[in-house]
Amino acid sequence: MAEVLVYVDHVDGAVRKPTLELLTLARRIGEPVAVALGAGAESTAAALAEHGATRVLTHDASEYVDYLVVPKVDALQAAVAAVSPAAVLVPSSAEGKEIAARLALRIGSGIITDAVDLEAGDEGPVATQSVFAASFTTKSRVSKGTPVITVKPNSAAVEAAPAAGAVEALAVSFSAQATGTKITGRTPRESTGRPELTEAAIVVSGGRGVNGAENFALIEALADSLGAAVGASRAAVDAGWYPHTNQVGQTGKSVSPQLYIANGISGAIQHRAGMQTSKTIVAVNKDAEAPIFDLVDYGVVGDLFDVVPQLTEEIKTRKG
Amino acid sequence: MSLRIVVTVKYVPDATGDRHFADDLTVDRDDVDGLLSELDEYAVEQALQISENADDDVEITVLTVGPEDAKDALRKALSMGADKAIHVEDDDLHGTDAIGTSLVLAKAIEKAGYDLVISGLASTDGTMGVVPALLAERLGVPQVTLLSEVSVEDGTVKGRRDGDAASEQLEASLPAVVSVTDQSGEARYPSFKGIMAAKKKPVESWDLSDLDLEAEEVGLEGAWTAVESATQRPARTAGTIVKDEGEGGKQLAEFLAGQKFI
Numbered sequence: 328m329a330e331v332l333v334y335v336d337h338v339d340g341a342v343r344k345p346t347l348e349l350l351t352l353a354r355r356i357g358e359p360v361a362v363a364l365g366a367g368a369e370s371t372a373a374a375l376a377e378h379g380a381t382r383v384l385t386h387d388a389s390e391y392v393d394y395l396v397v398p399k400v401d402a403l404q405a406a407v408a409a410v411s412p413a414a415v416l417v418p419s420s421a422e423g424k425e426i427a428a429r430l431a432l433r434i435g436s437g438i439i440t441d442a443v444d445l446e447a448g449d450e451g452p453v454a455t456q457s458v459f460a461a462s463f464t465t466k467s468r469v470s471k472g473t474p475v476i477t478v479k480p481n482s483a484a485v486e487a488a489p490a491a492g493a494v495e496a497l498a499v500s501f502s503a504q505a506t507g508t509k510i511t512g513r514t515p516r517e518s519t520g521r522p523e524l525t526e527a528a529i530v531v532s533g534g535r536g537v538n539g540a541e542n543f544a545l546i547e548a549l550a551d552s553l554g555a556a557v558g559a560s561r562a563a564v565d566a567g568w569y570p571h572t573n574q575v576g577q578t579g580k581s582v583s584p585q586l587y588i589a590n591g592i593s594g595a596i597q598h599r600a601g602m603q604t605s606k607t608i609v610a611v612n613k614d615a616e617a618p619i620f621d622l623v624d625y626g627v628v629g630d631l632f633d634v635v636p637q638l639t640e641e642i643k644t645r646k647g
Numbered sequence: 648m649s650l651r652i653v654v655t656v657k658y659v660p661d662a663t664g665d666r667h668f669a670d671d672l673t674v675d676r677d678d679v680d681g682l683l684s685e686l687d688e689y690a691v692e693q694a695l696q697i698s699e700n701a702d703d704d705v706e707i708t709v710l711t712v713g714p715e716d717a718k719d720a721l722r723k724a725l726s727m728g729a730d731k732a733i734h735v736e737d738d739d740l741h742g743t744d745a746i747g748t749s750l751v752l753a754k755a756i757e758k759a760g761y762d763l764v765i766s767g768l769a770s771t772d773g774t775m776g777v778v779p780a781l782l783a784e785r786l787g788v789p790q791v792t793l794l795s796e797v798s799v800e801d802g803t804v805k806g807r808r809d810g811d812a813a814s815e816q817l818e819a820s821l822p823a824v825v826s827v828t829d830q831s832g833e834a835r836y837p838s839f840k841g842i843m844a845a846k847k848k849p850v851e852s853w854d855l856s857d858l859d860l861e862a863e864e865v866g867l868e869g870a871w872t873a874v875e876s877a878t879q880r881p882a883r884t885a886g887t888i889v890k891d892e893g894e895g896g897k898q899l900a901e902f903l904a905g906q907k908f909i
Contacts, residue, residue, distance in 0.1 A: 338812065395789075395790065395791070395792075395808075395815075395817060396780065396790060396792075397790075400784075420811070421776065421793055421810065422810070424775065424776055424777055424780075425776075425777065425779075425780035425790070425792065427777070428745070428775075428777035428780045428781050428784075429780050429781065429783075429784040431746065431871075432746060432749070432781055432784050432785065433784070436871065437744065437746060437870070437871025437872040438745065438746065438777065438871070438872070439872055440775045440776070440777060441774070441775070453875065457880075458774075458877075459666040459667070459772075460662065461880060462666070462667075462879065462880055463667070463668065463877050463878065463879055463880060464877070464878050464880055465672075465874050465875075465876065465877045465878075466874070466875045466876045466877075467872055467873060467874045467875060468872070468873055468875065469871060469872050469873075470870065470871060470872060470873040471871045472871065504783075504784075504787065504789070507788070507789030507790070507819055507820075507823075508789040508790060508791050508817055508818070508819045508823075509817065509818045509819065510815050510816070510817060511805075511816045511817070511818050512815065512816035513813045513814070513815050513816070514813060514814045514815075515812065515813045516810075516811070516812055516813055516814065523811060525811075529908065553908065553909075571795075571809065571830050572809065572811065577662070577771060577774070578685075578686065578768075578828075578829040585908075586903070586906075586908050596662050596663050597662065600662070600774075607906060607908075608883075608886075609899065609902070609903070611895070611899070615888075615890075620886075620888055621883070622883055622886075623886040623888070624883075624886040624887070624902075625886055625887050625888075625889075625899065625902045626886060626887070626888040626889070627888075627889055627890075627891050627895040627896075627898065627899050628888060628889070628890045628891060629890065629891025629895040630891065633891060633893075633895065633896070634891050634895040634896045634899065635896065636896070637894075637895065637896025637897060638895075638896035638897075638899050638900055639896075640896070641896055641897050641900035642900055642903070642909055645900065645904060645909050646909060
């Protein structure tokens with residue numbers, strides 16, 4: 328069976344959930360071979376093996392920390408040369424898409440980004456994408472070279488499928504471009520203890536109707552009662568009430584959780600572009616005419632300052 | 648010393664219009680009004696700010712690849728303050744994908760001459776966000792991308808990239824390719840004076856032969872990817888909507904419990 332390369336997104340050896348989802352998708356088109364780079368790469372092997380990686384190619388070097396993107400492209404290119412895979416799958420993070428793009432160009436291949444599903448096809452893998460603010464679904468394939476496809480989080484269920492996961496050292500020689508962009512400083516984001524927005528199963532968002540940074544405590548309390556991530560509309564971010572890293576929408580993050588709860592968000596097209604593929608959509612808004620109500624499975628027309636605290640209390644009570 | 652900045656921009660269908668596909672599964676550009684991609688306005692703005700803060704002479708060229716109407720996007724950028732424009736237009740470009748677009752842009756950037764290329768973080772139609780990285784790879788220069796802050800001094804570009812896990816300070820020598828996010832600074836509105844001045848600014852038109860490119864390297868036939876189908880997502884079935892009369896939160900909790908979220 329053909330091998331499929333899966334680029335591993337991990338933090339010091341802890342594999343992030345979108346990579347485990349990729350392993351599930353990779354098994355539909357071949358045998359997953361994982362590529363893990365940087366500090367802790369070898370410690371990813373156990374989790375990757377449990378989810379179907381037959382081999383785990385690892386490499387660590389200071390270049391991955393000191394320079395932007397290109398060293399990872401060099402390594403993935405070395406892995407492609409070593410494995411001759413049927414496809415290369417990369418998580419659809421901002422960096423993942425950049426790595427995938429440069430790799431595709433180097434190996435003379437087409438690239439598909441932000442796939443939400445992947446199937447084997449007669450002429451190679453067929454990727455499903457959700458486009459034009461989720462108003463259309465397209466199916467595409469790469470028609471030249473080894474398909475390079477980036478996949479959005481929450482595109483597949485994580486399934487255990489134990490495999491060998493044999494750790495092998497990957498030989499990498501860095502290109503002249505590898506050291507082109509220096510990373511001269513790094514400030515880690517303070518952890519909120521909440522799930523990462525793009526990966527979360529439930530997202531609770533606040534918009535213009537939240538009416539102030541201090542009131543986001545209400546949104547956070549609801550999120551915490553559900554173990555959810557917190558999102559914000561562009562209006563709330565532009566007003567400085569919540570960080571840009573939490574922005575959901577066209578210019579922010581695109582999310583596709585099991586449940587999306589929009590509070591005080593009217594539902595402009597730019598916001599809908601980032602959340603319309605959520606499985607279940609719920610909204611609370613004072614304005615019965617707000618376009619968000621066209622999308623909802625359940626909507627409450629009412630003041631979020633009354634509805635949200637009552638909802639939070641009720642959830643806590645029910646959860647005991 | 649002078650600094651030559653090329654800003655790449657895209658003319659996109661208005662997101663508030665009814666965007667759909669044509670019979671050949673490319674984006675239908677006839678039925679929906681187009682405009683300068685909002686995210687590219689931030690790239691133009693940062694080019695203007697770099698120019699305003701520079702001691703050297705700065706020349707800002709705005710570049711697009713697209714059909715006749717794409718001139719509108721160039722005019723908008725010129726009216727904001729860019730100095731000149733290049734429009735790459737050729738019937739054979741219809742259906743070109745991201746890899747092909749990066750080829751055309753890279754050829755045009757090299758022909759124009761540059762020290763710095765500035766792009767938006769993604770187009771608002773395709774939303775791939777890969778063209779800046781592809782340009783850096785093709786041009787063989789550093790990529791300094793997804794910046795929420797950018798500055799240029801003494802042949803060095805510096806910027807801040809805000810990722811999920813960390814905020815990084817980046818630095819590279821020119822020439823380089825930069826992309827900027829919507830956090831880099833509000834884009835200015837063209838003034839009346841700017842709009843009038845834009846009418847007199849030069850817009851060069853190049854076709855594939857000007858860039859030494861063959862038709863089969865681009866377009867739908869030359870694309871590295873193929874769209875097999877595009878289907879309109881069915882309208883969501885109307886959900887339940889209740890008016891809060893004191894129990895709205897509890898009713899919502901009941902719904903969530905029924906869906907097994909609680």
